[in-house]
Amino acid sequence: MTRRLVAMRHRLELAQAQTGMREWQIKRRERTRQLIELGGLVVKAELVDLTDDDRAMLYGAFLWMADKLRSEDGAHAAALWQRRGKRAFGTDALPRGDDPAIGAP
Numbered sequence: 001m002t003r004r005l006v007a008m009r010h011r012l013e014l015a016q017a018q019t020g021m022r023e024w025q026i027k028r029r030e031r032t033r034q035l036i037e038l039g040g041l042v043v044k045a046e047l048v049d050l051t052d053d054d055r056a057m058l059y060g061a062f063l064w065m066a067d068k069l070r071s072e073d074g075a076h077a078a079a080l081w082q083r084r085g086k087r088a089f090g091t092d093a094l095p096r097g098d099d100p101a102i103g104a105p
Contacts, residue, residue, distance in 0.1 A: 047061075
């Protein structure tokens with residue numbers, strides 16, 4: 001009888017470990033998908049081509065955006081960028097350089 005209980009306990013522990021692994025895998029896949037989608041946005045905006053794949057420049061631009069969003073007019077910039085992004089998604093258009101929503105650094 002005790003052998004049967006030990007075997008059942010081992011099966012239960014194995015099932016719990018596999019469930020925990022599945023949760024970890026699901027979270028990893030979700031994060032991977034998010035990163036791929038964000039990278040796709042960088043490509044869609046032609047930033048890779050425009051910067052000649054200069055990752056330091058891209059990172060600097062992202063840091064500038066983060067600083068802008070943290071500033072006192074960050075809500076205004078966010079609203080402008082969001083509106084412009086929605087419009088571009090709707091028309092599947094590429095950004096123009098003369099749009100005032102971009103703002104100067």
